[in-house]
Amino acid sequence: MKTYLDCYACFIRQALDGARFAGADEAQQQTIIKKTLQAMLTFDPACTPPELASQIQHLVHQETGDPNPYRKAKESSTKEALDLYSELKTRIANASDPLDCAIRVSIAGNIIDLGALATYNLWETIERVLSQPFAIDDKTAFYDKLAHCRQILYLADNAGETVFDRLLIERLPAPVTYAVKAAAMLNDATIEDAEAAGLHTAATLVSTGADALGTPLQQCSPAFRTRYEEADLIIAKGQANYETLSPGDNRIFFLLQVKCPIIARDAGAPTGSIILKQGNTSPTAKTSK
């Protein structure tokens, strides 16, 4: 997805949020905003929003000397999510359609997105997402791919959301590789964050090889790109994975909550909605192996 001019206001907000999470004082915040404005003057709008947002977060890390401003927030989100793990696992097991319930739980966890939202109510979100209709529902195609796949590549999003992903992974019928960021970027999960959420008990943990939001393939490691090419089925969680990979190919299923009006317009689903959307299935798209 290309970057729209509407994204520019969010870049500034993310710079300021990042600076504050790093504990920057007023003068440092001013410097960071000035450097952000300067960086934005040279932005290439052909890049995806997460690629540009990543540049700004690198700037925040450099200026504050803190390579992981969201560390405490990530620990706290993971702890909050782990506290719900058993209750949600029981709820999924007792559901009339456990896989559907697990998919919804995983999407509910996508509210833990400090790049998009300053605050959220986790329990309210779970209750909403468990009963909300999908704005885009490619579940039939998803179930079909699931029934025939040998391996699944699961592209993670935020720390804490990882626990909700784990609950879905524990219901999936094939081995899962769970791909996280190579280094801290907003509150996105790294290997350390995924381990804290217990993901190593449910999946093989790998890194995308990129310290960048979403999955910008050209920045990812060759090893990761090979995994990506070889995957039967790819689950891409959250907005940044949608932004960097959409329209994608028909092996990809985007699972997310739509939290921004620009992504809403691009995906054709309103803000506040939940989607399970298959990548582009046109004949020109890459086909499933």
Added chain:
Amino acid sequence: MKTYLDCYACFIRQALDGARFAGADEAQQQTIIKKTLQAMLTFDPACTPPELASQIQHLVHQETGDPNPYRKAKESSTKEALDLYSELKTRIANASDPLDCAIRVSIAGNIIDLGALATYNLWETIERVLSQPFAIDDKTAFYDKLAHCRQILYLADNAGETVFDRLLIERLPAPVTYAVKAAAMLNDATIEDAEAAGLHTAATLVSTGADALGTPLQQCSPAFRTRYEEADLIIAKGQANYETLSPGDNRIFFLLQVKCPIIARDAGAPTGSIILKQGNTSPTAKTSK
């Protein structure tokens, strides 16, 4: 009120909104955003937010060649408000406390703020504001000043909101001078907009002498400044008047809906609340004549 770094994201959004209201194409919008970023690099944070926002709107006018991008939006807001005039006048007349009801109607009209909000629901807002408690309620002091004043200076805000102001002005016990902007600035009312709303039948119309948001006194005409100095009682509508005049003196009463978290923090009232707040009454403040 000083400009916070939080305001910078809004400046970008306002630039883009203004460009689009002026019908700017994608290339023009990109130019406007680039020039906005450049302008923001030299911003003096000691200025109030409306002063800086006004600079950006001047830039939009210059780049698009349209000195009044919100003309149609203003005409439409005024028409929508005039359609409600008779019904609201009857409602005020039949209220148990007509002046309180008229104050609330005037505050309800403050939702028509295209600088702060892209969309609003006018009728829902009226119903809400008519029953909502004031987060800051200096009504006793306001009624006391009203009972003793010889003349009132009423600082207008947006076109369309003007009709709601007229309903309040028709209930005030002293002659009112209604001050609007010298030229178009976002959807703020000018003399032309105020006349279209029938304000000339209820008040003496004057201009602040400044084509700027709010009431930045140093940019206003000497004639306006004299009126300001001589007023017994000043009603300052909306966020921009609050931002440019707060803390003010005890002749001023700020009437507004709080639509932004920064003003909420400054005023000590939550976003979504309504306030009737007297200017600073400390001994160092200017006292009433």
